[in-house]
Amino acid sequence: MGRLTALLALVSCLDGCGLAGSGTAATAGAASEAQQAQQAQRAQQTEARVKQQIDASYQQAAEQRRAAEADRQ
Numbered sequence: 001m002g003r004l005t006a007l008l009a010l011v012s013c014l015d016g017c018g019l020a021g022s023g024t025a026a027t028a029g030a031a032s033e034a035q036q037a038q039q040a041q042r043a044q045q046t047e048a049r050v051k052q053q054i055d056a057s058y059q060q061a062a063e064q065r066r067a068a069e070a071d072r073q
Helices: 002-017 019-072
Strands: none
């Protein structure tokens, strides 16, 4: 029980001088960074998916050109 009282007293002191608030701000900042990292990862995945679709379209167009040339001959 003595440790709990000491911990509460320490937290009260830290809160009084603003250190507890800076800890909360650091936690919020870390959460924000994690969210930004997730968004960046999603953006990279979307970009990769779009590039694959573009490559597939180019391949399909090339195959259609080859088929059209073969039909002409």
